[in-house]
Amino acid sequence: MDEQAIIRVDQTVRKWLHADYDLMQKMMHKDLEVSEKTGPRDLVTNVDKASERFLIEKIRTFDPDAKILGEEGFGDCLTSMDGNVWIVDPLDGTMNFVKQRDHFAIMIALYQDGKGVLGYIFDVMNDVLYAGGPAVGVYANDERLTAPNNIPLSEGLFGASGPLVIGNISGMQEIIRHSRGMRIYGSAGIEFIHAFLGKTVGYSSFLKPWDFAAGRILAETLGLVVTKIDGSPLDMLSSNLVLVTTGKAQQDIRTIVNENV
Amino acid sequence: MDEQAIIRVDQTVRKWLHADYDLMQKMMHKDLEVSEKTGPRDLVTNVDKASERFLIEKIRTFDPDAKILGEEGFGDCLTSMDGNVWIVDPLDGTMNFVKQRDHFAIMIALYQDGKGVLGYIFDVMNDVLYAGGPAVGVYANDERLTAPNNIPLSEGLFGASGPLVIGNISGMQEIIRHSRGMRIYGSAGIEFIHAFLGKTVGYSSFLKPWDFAAGRILAETLGLVVTKIDGSPLDMLSSNLVLVTTGKAQQDIRTIVNENV
Numbered sequence: 001m002d003e004q005a006i007i008r009v010d011q012t013v014r015k016w017l018h019a020d021y022d023l024m025q026k027m028m029h030k031d032l033e034v035s036e037k038t039g040p041r042d043l044v045t046n047v048d049k050a051s052e053r054f055l056i057e058k059i060r061t062f063d064p065d066a067k068i069l070g071e072e073g074f075g076d077c078l079t080s081m082d083g084n085v086w087i088v089d090p091l092d093g094t095m096n097f098v099k100q101r102d103h104f105a106i107m108i109a110l111y112q113d114g115k116g117v118l119g120y121i122f123d124v125m126n127d128v129l130y131a132g133g134p135a136v137g138v139y140a141n142d143e144r145l146t147a148p149n150n151i152p153l154s155e156g157l158f159g160a161s162g163p164l165v166i167g168n169i170s171g172m173q174e175i176i177r178h179s180r181g182m183r184i185y186g187s188a189g190i191e192f193i194h195a196f197l198g199k200t201v202g203y204s205s206f207l208k209p210w211d212f213a214a215g216r217i218l219a220e221t222l223g224l225v226v227t228k229i230d231g232s233p234l235d236m237l238s239s240n241l242v243l244v245t246t247g248k249a250q251q252d253i254r255t256i257v258n259e260n261v
Numbered sequence: 262m263d264e265q266a267i268i269r270v271d272q273t274v275r276k277w278l279h280a281d282y283d284l285m286q287k288m289m290h291k292d293l294e295v296s297e298k299t300g301p302r303d304l305v306t307n308v309d310k311a312s313e314r315f316l317i318e319k320i321r322t323f324d325p326d327a328k329i330l331g332e333e334g335f336g337d338c339l340t341s342m343d344g345n346v347w348i349v350d351p352l353d354g355t356m357n358f359v360k361q362r363d364h365f366a367i368m369i370a371l372y373q374d375g376k377g378v379l380g381y382i383f384d385v386m387n388d389v390l391y392a393g394g395p396a397v398g399v400y401a402n403d404e405r406l407t408a409p410n411n412i413p414l415s416e417g418l419f420g421a422s423g424p425l426v427i428g429n430i431s432g433m434q435e436i437i438r439h440s441r442g443m444r445i446y447g448s449a450g451i452e453f454i455h456a457f458l459g460k461t462v463g464y465s466s467f468l469k470p471w472d473f474a475a476g477r478i479l480a481e482t483l484g485l486v487v488t489k490i491d492g493s494p495l496d497m498l499s500s501n502l503v504l505v506t507t508g509k510a511q512q513d514i515r516t517i518v519n520e521n522v
Contacts, residue, residue: 040415041442095442099418100460154301157360162443165426166434173427180356181302182423184445199361 001117006135010118013108016058017122017129020051020106024124034098043094048072051090051106059086071210081114081236087213093187105189109213119217121189130193130218138221147223148198153178153252156201159191160184164204170229170241171260175253188212195244196222202245204229212242225250230257262378267396271379274369277319278383278390281312281367285385295359304355309333312351312367320347332471342375342497348474354448366450370474380478382450391454391479399482408484409459414439414513417462420452421445425465431490432521436514449473456505457483463506465490473503486511491518
């Protein structure tokens with residue numbers, strides 16, 4: 001796609017997201033239908049499902065030949081990243097949504113032949129849409145973001161997930177000891193945003209493709225590095241122990257991870 | 262103090278806090294002077310100090326016979342809770358302030374003969390002042406808060422501090438496993454606010470008196486329980502491993518703590 005085509009797609013996706021935001025704002029103040037997927041820490045609600053149905057219908061109409069991967073299963077079964085692939089997380093941070101009505105996001109990513117084109121993370125409660133890609137830059141609503149400072153691990157706060165820390169996976173406790181402290185916000189989208197803004201030096205968690213597809217595009221456009229925790233490339237078709245961080249902190253973390261293999 | 266006297270004090274303290282907020286907003290966008298207190302995770306800035314000087318001067322003029330305890334040492338050396346005691350945290354969450362310019366608070370508490378009278382937690386970046394006490398109730402700006410639901414540990418997210426989790430102090434990892442998940446926001450004030458709003462079922466951390474003095478008054482007024490982690494009463498003159506939580510979750514946590522002594 002040339003830049004003009006990307007801008008047209010971008011304007012379309014923004015409209016979908018604002019409409020989905022309105023839908024979510026209406027639904028979230030009514031009683032939720034909450035059910036467990038794999039257990040009490042893995043929830044889905046009627047809002048996740050309505051949001052996914054809404055977004056996938058929009059994508060199908062707009063780009064009928066594309067493949068779509070959605071967290072709640074209304075999309076396709078994805079076996080390759082060939083062609084246009086849309087990856088949708090209709091409500092990232094469902095536990096926060098259920099328990100806090102805060103700290104959650106809507107995420108969409110568009111890849112073409114495996115290359116990230118456009119990514120979107122909508123911080124719903126702050127009403128800020130983080131959007132963009134390599135051809136257009138990254139924006140927080142209408143404000144263009146500059147790259148966060150390339151600081152080492154020792155200069156920043158680090159975002160982690162609870163299970164990684166408690167299980168001390170890949171030396172996570174030592175990674176945190178080398179940082180200025182650990183933060184846990186409970187939504188991959190919100191954690192990616194903190195990394196974009198330099199509020200954390202990085203973030204690591206076990207993530208599914210819909211948890212990191214959009215964040216990866218935006219983070220890489222801002223000069224951050226997004227890989228598996230050992231520095232190897234991400235697999236877009238399966239779960240990864242994802243690390244998003246500055247270039248300098250990635251070196252620091254790789255040293256720690258290698259000592260803890 | 263009768264209720265009318267408390268209301269007059271409350272109106273005065275609110276004015277100080279809004280003036281301190283303006284001072285902080287001006288200073289935070291200039292270069293900070295940051296120095297370490299006990300190490301790289303324990304910072305103080307020129308803004309912490311200016312905020313404390315400002316608040317302590319206001320309190321001295323308003324209540325000259327009172328004792329004042331302030332984090333940055335511009336107050337008195339406190340040896341008892343007799344009489345009027347003001348406890349000031351001029352900038353709670355200094356690391357967040359330095360690294361994020363977000364997720365920090367100004368806190369003030371007034372105790373009389375050891376009893377909490379008025380507490381204030383000002384969430385600066387959201388511009389919401391949580392204020393009140395047993396005689397007047399608790400308000401978020403002008404909106405009166407109702408008590409959060411008395412849910413058990415298993416139904417809520419739990420706020421913890423990194424060192425407690427990594428050190429697995431008092432069975433913290435098991436406490437978290439019994440909850441819906443762990444969150445870490447990095448400011449006692451912000452964590453107390455999450456408990457007030459029911460966004461977490463509780464919070465635990467090693468805290469100094471200025472970290473919990475205001476939160477305790479507001480939390481107890483809202484029906485939450487604030488004790489040491491083993492359920493014993495807090496010592497207002499020293500550090501405590503503080504637990505603020507719902508009544509039901511306190512029972513759940515006490516069982517776990519007793520099994521991990």
